[in-house]
Amino acid sequence: MFTIAGTVERKLWSEKFMEWFHKVLREAEIYEMRYPVKGCYIWMPYGMKLRNNIISLIKKLLDETGHQEVLFPTFIPEEFIRKESEHIAKFEDEIFWVVKGGKRELETRLALRPTSETAIMPIFKLWIRAHTDLPLKIYQVVSIFRCETKATHPMIRVREVTTFKEAHTAHATFEEAAKQVEEAISIYRKFFDTLAIPYVISRRPEWDKFPGAVYTIAFDTVLPDGKVLQIGTAHNLGQNFSRAFEVTYLRPDGKHEYVYTTSYGISERVVAAVIAIHGDDRGLVLPPTVAPIQVVIVPIYYKGQEEYVISHCRKVAEYLRSRGFTVALDDRTDKTPGWKFYYWEMRGIPLRLEVGPRDIENKVVTVVRRDTLERRTIAQDMLDVELRKLLNEVYENLKQRAWSWFNEHYHTASNIEEASEKMKLGGIVEVPWCGSEECGLAIEDTLNARVLGEPVDEYRKLRGKLKCINCGKESDKVLRIAKTY
Amino acid sequence: MFTIAGTVERKLWSEKFMEWFHKVLREAEIYEMRYPVKGCYIWMPYGMKLRNNIISLIKKLLDETGHQEVLFPTFIPEEFIRKESEHIAKFEDEIFWVVKGGKRELETRLALRPTSETAIMPIFKLWIRAHTDLPLKIYQVVSIFRCETKATHPMIRVREVTTFKEAHTAHATFEEAAKQVEEAISIYRKFFDTLAIPYVISRRPEWDKFPGAVYTIAFDTVLPDGKVLQIGTAHNLGQNFSRAFEVTYLRPDGKHEYVYTTSYGISERVVAAVIAIHGDDRGLVLPPTVAPIQVVIVPIYYKGQEEYVISHCRKVAEYLRSRGFTVALDDRTDKTPGWKFYYWEMRGIPLRLEVGPRDIENKVVTVVRRDTLERRTIAQDMLDVELRKLLNEVYENLKQRAWSWFNEHYHTASNIEEASEKMKLGGIVEVPWCGSEECGLAIEDTLNARVLGEPVDEYRKLRGKLKCINCGKESDKVLRIAKTY
Numbered sequence: 001m002f003t004i005a006g007t008v009e010r011k012l013w014s015e016k017f018m019e020w021f022h023k024v025l026r027e028a029e030i031y032e033m034r035y036p037v038k039g040c041y042i043w044m045p046y047g048m049k050l051r052n053n054i055i056s057l058i059k060k061l062l063d064e065t066g067h068q069e070v071l072f073p074t075f076i077p078e079e080f081i082r083k084e085s086e087h088i089a090k091f092e093d094e095i096f097w098v099v100k101g102g103k104r105e106l107e108t109r110l111a112l113r114p115t116s117e118t119a120i121m122p123i124f125k126l127w128i129r130a131h132t133d134l135p136l137k138i139y140q141v142v143s144i145f146r147c148e149t150k151a152t153h154p155m156i157r158v159r160e161v162t163t164f165k166e167a168h169t170a171h172a173t174f175e176e177a178a179k180q181v182e183e184a185i186s187i188y189r190k191f192f193d194t195l196a197i198p199y200v201i202s203r204r205p206e207w208d209k210f211p212g213a214v215y216t217i218a219f220d221t222v223l224p225d226g227k228v229l230q231i232g233t234a235h236n237l238g239q240n241f242s243r244a245f246e247v248t249y250l251r252p253d254g255k256h257e258y259v260y261t262t263s264y265g266i267s268e269r270v271v272a273a274v275i276a277i278h279g280d281d282r283g284l285v286l287p288p289t290v291a292p293i294q295v296v297i298v299p300i301y302y303k304g305q306e307e308y309v310i311s312h313c314r315k316v317a318e319y320l321r322s323r324g325f326t327v328a329l330d331d332r333t334d335k336t337p338g339w340k341f342y343y344w345e346m347r348g349i350p351l352r353l354e355v356g357p358r359d360i361e362n363k364v365v366t367v368v369r370r371d372t373l374e375r376r377t378i379a380q381d382m383l384d385v386e387l388r389k390l391l392n393e394v395y396e397n398l399k400q401r402a403w404s405w406f407n408e409h410y411h412t413a414s415n416i417e418e419a420s421e422k423m424k425l426g427g428i429v430e431v432p433w434c435g436s437e438e439c440g441l442a443i444e445d446t447l448n449a450r451v452l453g454e455p456v457d458e459y460r461k462l463r464g465k466l467k468c469i470n471c472g473k474e475s476d477k478v479l480r481i482a483k484t485y
Numbered sequence: 486m487f488t489i490a491g492t493v494e495r496k497l498w499s500e501k502f503m504e505w506f507h508k509v510l511r512e513a514e515i516y517e518m519r520y521p522v523k524g525c526y527i528w529m530p531y532g533m534k535l536r537n538n539i540i541s542l543i544k545k546l547l548d549e550t551g552h553q554e555v556l557f558p559t560f561i562p563e564e565f566i567r568k569e570s571e572h573i574a575k576f577e578d579e580i581f582w583v584v585k586g587g588k589r590e591l592e593t594r595l596a597l598r599p600t601s602e603t604a605i606m607p608i609f610k611l612w613i614r615a616h617t618d619l620p621l622k623i624y625q626v627v628s629i630f631r632c633e634t635k636a637t638h639p640m641i642r643v644r645e646v647t648t649f650k651e652a653h654t655a656h657a658t659f660e661e662a663a664k665q666v667e668e669a670i671s672i673y674r675k676f677f678d679t680l681a682i683p684y685v686i687s688r689r690p691e692w693d694k695f696p697g698a699v700y701t702i703a704f705d706t707v708l709p710d711g712k713v714l715q716i717g718t719a720h721n722l723g724q725n726f727s728r729a730f731e732v733t734y735l736r737p738d739g740k741h742e743y744v745y746t747t748s749y750g751i752s753e754r755v756v757a758a759v760i761a762i763h764g765d766d767r768g769l770v771l772p773p774t775v776a777p778i779q780v781v782i783v784p785i786y787y788k789g790q791e792e793y794v795i796s797h798c799r800k801v802a803e804y805l806r807s808r809g810f811t812v813a814l815d816d817r818t819d820k821t822p823g824w825k826f827y828y829w830e831m832r833g834i835p836l837r838l839e840v841g842p843r844d845i846e847n848k849v850v851t852v853v854r855r856d857t858l859e860r861r862t863i864a865q866d867m868l869d870v871e872l873r874k875l876l877n878e879v880y881e882n883l884k885q886r887a888w889s890w891f892n893e894h895y896h897t898a899s900n901i902e903e904a905s906e907k908m909k910l911g912g913i914v915e916v917p918w919c920g921s922e923e924c925g926l927a928i929e930d931t932l933n934a935r936v937l938g939e940p941v942d943e944y945r946k947l948r949g950k951l952k953c954i955n956c957g958k959e960s961d962k963v964l965r966i967a968k969t970y
Contacts, residue, residue: 034611035604037560037595042608045553045623052554068530069537073645074628075522093587098597101632102578110522112583119520123527126519138530143559143628147586160558 006373009281010224017225021276022154028284028347030275031154039152039159046347049292051163051271055141057194057290058165058266061187067137067167072119074143075110080118084244087118090211094146096159112145117212117237117263120168121245128259130250131172135180139167155272156229156485163268170242170259172249177236177260181217184234184264185456188219191266192231196287196399197221197273198406199231200428202453202480205440210263214238220452220482222409223276226426228452228482231273234264277402278371284348285370287398288391293328295320295387296349298340300356306333312360316353316383323384345370350394351387371397412461416446416469423447423483430455432466433479439470443481446470452480491858494766495709502710506761507639513769513832515760516639524637524644531832534777536648536756540626542679542775543650543751546672552622552652557604559628560595565603569729572603575696579631581644597630602697602722602748605653606730613744615735616657620665624652640757641714641970648753655727655744657734662721662745666702669719669749670941673704676751677716681772681884682706682758683891684716685913687938687965690925695748699723705937705967707894708761711911713937713967716758719749762887763856769833770856772883773876778813780805780872781834783825785841791818797845801838801868808869830855835879836872856882897946901931901954908932908968915940917951918964924955928966931955937965 012020025031030047043051059069075098082088096112099105113119120138128136144164148157167184171177185201192199199219209216210233219232242248242258249259278285288294297317301309310331317329328349330340337354344352354366363380367387371394378386409427413419422429429447433439433454440451454477462478497505510516515532528536544554560583567573576599583595598604605623613621629649633642652669656662670686677684684704694701695718704717727733727743734744763770773779782802786794795816802814813834815825822839829837839851848865852872856879863871894912898904907914914934918924925936939962947963 032608032611035558035608036565037558037562040558040560042558043556045555048554048556051556069533070530071528071533071536071647073520073522073525073527073647074630075525075645077522080521095587096583096595097585098581098583099585100582102580102634104632110581123517123520126517145559147589149587160560162556162558 003375006282008371008373012281013279014224017223017276018153020224020279020281024275024279024283024346025154030284033154037159039148039157041154041158043162046292047271050274050286050290051268053290053292054195054271054274055163055165058187058191059141061191062139062165062167065137065183065187067139069140070138071140071142072113072116072123074113076113076116076119078109078111080122081111083118083121084212084241086240087212091115093149096145096147113142114144114146115164115263115265116140116142116144116166117168117241117261118245121241121247121261124170124242124259124261125245125247128170128247128249131252134170134172134249134259135176136170137167137180138169139165141165153485155268155275158268161267163271164265165267166263166265169262170247171261172251172257172259174236174238174260177238177262180262181234181236181264184262185217188232188234188264188266192219192221193399194287194289195270195274196289196395196402197231197270197277198403200410200452200455200459200480201457203456204233204453205451205479206437207441208451208453210235212237212240214240217456218453220428220480221273221277222406222427222482223273223485226409226483228428228450228484229269229273230484231269232264232266235262237261237263277405278398279348282342283346285398286348286350288350288395291348291350292326293347293349294326294391295328295351295353296344297327297329297353297355298337298344299329299331300337300354305357309355309357309360313355316355316365320383320387325387351390369394371401410459410461414466414469416443419443419469419481420447423449423481426483428452428480428482430461430478430480431469432462432475433477434468434471434473434475435477436471439468440479442470443479447481449481450484452482452484454479491767493856493858497766498764499709502708502761503638505709505764505766506757509760509764509768509831510639518639522644524633524642526639526643528647531777532756535759535771535775536753538775538777539680539756539759540648540650543672543676544626546676547624547652550622550668550672552624554625555623556625556627557598557601557608559598561598561601561604563594563596565607566596568603568606569697569726571725572697576600576631578634581630581632598627599629599631600649600748600750601625601627601629601651601653602726602746603730606726606732606746609655609727609744609746610730610732613655613732613734616737619655619657619734619744620661621655622652622665623654624650626650638970640753640760643753646752648756649750650752651748651750654747655732656746657736657742657744659721659723659745662723662747665747666719666721666749669747670702673717673719673749673751677704678884679772679774680755680759681774681880681887682716682755682762683888685895685937685940685944685965686942688941689718689938690936690964691922692926693936693938695720697722697725699725702941703938705913705965706758706762707891707912707967708758708970711894711968713913713935713969714754714758715969716754717749717751720747722746722748762890763883764833767827768831770883771833771835773835773880776833776835777811778832778834779811779876780813780836780838781829782812782814782838782840783822783829784814784816785822785839790842794840794842794845798840801840801850805868805872810872835876854879856886895944895946899952899954901928904928904932904954904966908934908966911968913937913965913967915946915963915965916954917947917960918962919953919956919958919960920962921956924953925964927955928964932966934966935969937967937969939964
């Protein structure tokens with residue numbers, strides 16, 4: 001037995017996504033965007049809690065798979081950052097340089113890390129002696145700095161990435177490094193699944209891989225405006241960095257060999273994706289798996305009943321906390337219930353309990369789901385079981401809704417004209433491709449879009465013998481293309 | 486019934502403290518000191534766990550008292566950092582400046598925050614409108630950067646402070662700000678008590694307060710070499726920063742007034758103090774309250790019994806984990822028990838369980854305390870209760886030992902000659918003082934030491950009418966002086 005408490009509108013969300021996004025970051029008190037340095041923002045208390053829950057989740061997955069947390073310095077000496085030539089060539093334009101300490105010029109210019117491979121490799125050289133030291137798997141959660149030349153966007157393209165989780169590993173063979181990339185992929189799958197974020201996994205083309213990598217695997221999702229957001233990458237670095245930094249190990253057969261390394265990372269873009277993908281015109285809709293508050297209780301009363309109702313609500317809150325729920329009780333007496341509904345809906349709390357004198361009398365509570373705005377009455381003594389079930393239903397519904405929206409924005413096309421039409425719908429277009437860099441670049445150029453790469457997941461749609469949409473050559477390869485952030 | 490498994494030596498610890506400290510940081514795998522940028526170091530996995538536990542503890546204390554976690558940018562525009570004149574005058578020489586992004590000069594020089602008052606105040610200006618917005622209490626845990634001109638020391642004087650917990654608050658009146666400083670002091674007391682770190686609390690002299698503060702209260706402890714380490718500070722900033730940044734609020738009477746602010750911080754020096762104060766010649770000795778592992782199990786067997794003994798140990802580990810202990814089982818088969826004892830003693834695990842075939846037969850385990858090396862047999866079915874009791878005893882013993890060592894290094898003196906003699910013993914000397922800056926500076930100069938300030942705790946020893954050790958004037962004031970880091 002349930003009724004609908006309102007309509008789930010997604011008009012602003014879909015038609016003016018950036019306006020919606022900024023409004024929600026501001027009104028839900030996630031992010032302060034008025035800091036006067038370009039591309040630098042402030043995590044506000046509620047946003048910080050959401051961010052911390054998401055970090056805890058990825059840390060747990062990494063800890064469980066034998067990764068060890070460390071913390072490396074922010075400064076990288078110029079000499080180090082220049083050692084791997086492809087790496088510096090790509091990052092050269094984006095590095096913030098520290099050249100002065102106080103009034104004195106520094107002896108050596110210090111880069112603010114744009115990523116930490118070149119800080120970590122000289123230390124791997126000290127830590128790794130023999131095959132018994134391998135594999136070595138570490139990670140850190142840090143700020144990295146990139147002087148982005150493109151337009152900055154809050155949380156999506158920033159100059160101080162405040163939430164960079166980067167893992168770095170070293171192995172005895174190329175195959176073990178490749179297997180490590182597989183492990184990274186499986187960790188990220190679990191991570192995004194828990195966040196109910198849809199994704200495809202692609203092998204980036206040669207011309208768009210991480211600078212210094214043998215190959216790069218990337219996770220991409222689609223935001224409400226149809227543009228694609230890269231939300232995670234994993235790189236097999238082969239021996240490129242170990243050669244540059246001379247990191248060798250002693251093999252069981254007594255020979256020395258360069259180690260094979262990998263790195264993989266995610267950033268606050270994941271938080272942006274959680275916010276963007278699940279929201280609606282009323283604001284945030286958070287998956288119960290990472291919501292800072294799962295259940296908010298709003299007391300409903302007429303004048304004179306305050307203490308009676310609020311003290312009952314306190315007991316309900318206490319009980320739910322003892323059962324492991326995270327609960328907020330909104331006992332502000334200077335705000336109306338309607339004001340509070342708006343307030344907590346904007347913040348995306350998965351379940352709202354409304355408790356009035358009639359409910360107390362009938363030994364029930366009224367519960368409203370944030371995702372569907374469905375309203376239902378639950379017997380007090382079934383609260384624990386029913387809320388647990390409901391939280392699970394919210395999660396499943398968000399996941400299903402996000403994936404079906406994603407599916408609608410994943411297209412295929414068999415020629416350039418069709419691809420061009422499909423591009424207009426927003427999202428990702430999968431097209432046949434001969435495999436040549438020349439055709440890949442031509443496709444990017446013609447469609448004014450970006451190549452995401454070849455599918456390495458089960459999501460690929462086109463099968464069998466196909467014809468490259470640029471040169472017409474027969475091939476079984478496909479490419480994913482999209483407008484990207 | 487117990488025996489002693491060894492002698493608790495503190496020879497290297499007390500006679501060559503810095504050598505001991507470096508050895509422990511290295512051998513216990515706390516800290517990598519070979520990073521090639523002066524004053525920058527790496528937290529290794531075990532050190533990181535200890536650091537994280539200590540951070541969790543202070544975060545919990547702050548969360549419980551209504552502080553909200555946030556995250557502000559690393560960059561502070563030059564214009565902001567120059568707004569409060571005392572502040573910039575002091576930090577001018579220590580600021581790392583970013584002047585280039587890629588190959589382009591930046592439009593405005595960016596300071597890497599040496600502390601965040603000047604990043605936060607412009608935002609407080611946006612967040613604070615009326616008295617209903619006060620008090621505002623936030624904190625963050627971040628890296629700060631200071632181009633120290635003094636000699637750097639691992640974890641004690643660093644150029645990237647990686648573990649700066651800074652709280653910032655705003656209030657309606659000076660009294661409320663003063664009360665907030667009291668709250669900070671009470672939080673830090675709990676914090677250091679939980680870490681079993683002894684301290685005195687002093688009001689820093691005018692000439693050594695935080696730049697921009699009305700007054701500064703500081704926590705100091707004494708390291709094994711007799712030098713004093715500042716481990717926490719709390720500042721009442723009055724209206725100094727709010728005037729510079731024009732942060733006002735609307736009072737209930739309709740008038741606008743500048744807010745009153747405070748800030749208080751701790752850093753990785755706290756981790757250094759935990760390591761330094763509780764250690765002995767065998768390495769770390771960690772308080773069970775923050776030890777990453779509370780109990781380590783070492784199986785003892787002859788060849789052929791491995792599986793029997795290890796599988797029993799696994800059950801013990803599982804049982805203890807289910808009871809809430811953090812447990813490591815050292816089941817390495819290529820290491821001897823003696824090697825393992827050394828390994829885990831170096832890492833300071835509070836309790837070691839030794840389990841051999843005879844113990845299994847007798848349904849007992851052998852437990853060795855890290856702090857006293859006392860060895861004892863415990864019946865299996867009493868394990869939970871007894872280990873809990875023992876962990877508590879270890880904590881109490883560490884606290885008692887640390888405080889009694891501290892007490893022995895807290896001296897009083899009634900004239901310059903006596904003060905000079907007492908200074909040679911190491912630690913803190915409390916002396917009568919007339920209260921004038923002139924005499925304070927003269928005392929520093931004569932004794933070649935630093936003034937810690939006036940006691941604001943109950944630890945003060947000298948009472949009644951006293952004579953300033955510099956000018957002889959009668960006074961009831963005293964000063965604490967010491968050699969400091």
